Amino acid sequence: MTELAESPFNQNVGKHPGEPNVMEPALLADPFTGYGELREQGPVVRGRFVDDTRVWFITRFEEAREALRDQRFANDPKFAGNGNGESPTSRTLEMMGLPEHYREYLAGSILTMDAPDHTRLRRLVSRAFTARKITDLRPRVEEIADTLLRRLPDHAENGVVDLIQHFAYPLPITVICELVGIPEADRPQWRTWSSQLISVQPDSLREAFPAMIDYIHELIRERRAALTDDLLSELIRVHDDDGSRLSDIEMVTMVLTLVIAGHETTAHLITNGTAALLTHPDQLHLLKSDPELLPRAVHELMRWCGPVQMTRLRYAVEDVELAGVRIAKGEAVLPLLVAANHDPRHYVEPARLDVTRQPAGRAENHVGFGHGMHYCLGASLARQEGEVAFGKLFAHYPDLTLAVEPDTLQRIPLPGNWRLAALPLRLN
Secondary structure (H helix, E strand, C coil): CCHHCCHHHHHCCCCCCCCCCCCCHHHHHHHHHHHHHHHHHHHHEEECCCCCCCEEEEEEEHHHHHHHHCCCCCCCCHHHCCCCCCCHHHHHHHCCCCCHHHHHHHHCCCHHCCCCCHHHHHHHHHHHHHHHHHHHHHHHHHHHHHHHHHHHHHHHHCCCEEHHHHHHHHHHHHHHHHCCCCCCHHHHHHHHHHHHCCCCCCCHHHHHHHHHHHHHHHHHHHCCCCCCCHHHHHHHHHHHHHCCCCEEEEEEEHHHHHHHHHHHHHHHHHHHHHHHHCCHHHHHHHHCCCCHHHHHHHHHHHHHCEECCCCCEEEEECCEECCCCCCCCCCCCEECHHCCCCCCCCCCCCCCCCCCCCCCCCCCCCCCCCCCCCCCCCHHEEEEEEEHHHHHHHHCCCCCCCCHHHHHHECCCCCEEECEECEECCCC
């Protein structure tokens, strides 16, 4: 907890008894228990965001899905408070000391837009994530996974290798960078930048974010002179053909969003899932015995130990009643995926990991990838990468074991995230 103890957001913890802040040490250390207790208080309960903004926590499965699909809740911060755009997002960026010139790149992403702008931008990139495109990409994902796994012994020290550093991160960042068009030599730098960006440390964000924006601008200038068949080239063509369909800022922000979202969460799905399977040998045995269970297992791992535990803030564009609670216009709601995905009203024995839980061939029975209009654009790619990663990992190393006791694994204490700092394994 050392890093977060030094965070400027820590000063808000404990200021409002009865309204827990997402930076509470207990919620960071064990969100499953902490947010689970809030869920049992009610489906809609008061809480505080990192900047001390008063928000409504949405804690249960049905209510979370309702809040995520209800268009009376918007992602755009302009609907916050009195409608002047002064939102937790803008205050957070100000507290972090990010130069004002760069703030518009964070404030104007597809993640903070609503229809029709969100629809316009999503349509521009959705062709890269169709079912056919993802299926066609699978052999390349498998090739990358096999290459990385064959090299794992070369990285072992005293028989121990860190899966995050040498497999869980390199696999998805290679895939998304190839898809978008980030040169191979620059990909390690992107991993460093993205880690800094989500660290909640002002100094790291001030360093990383401007560097990423400047890099993308330069890459666009270089790629424009020699267009290829990658997604960046397609975005450049759209922009140059009709700037009203895609502005300069939107193009840069889209690249930034795709690359970070396209590898950060998948890397930690692979890591969390591997740790979960190794500590549940009965479930790992089922998976090894029947690889056809892989798609269902990935869904269950997203539910049980997904890396993203809360959504972005959403704002009521009018007075809304949810589960009998009146949410006033301009107030923020925060759907808690970790609480919803363990809701005993929806799941039988939600605390139990069960790779057969998800019925085959049915729509996913969790909110790990969100729900509604802002459902994760790259969910199909993330699921495929998870299937390939788990299948290949245990095929290459069937006797894989943890190199440390499970309760000594170190997690990075970030609000809304569940991620390990390292996953030391013995390949055996």
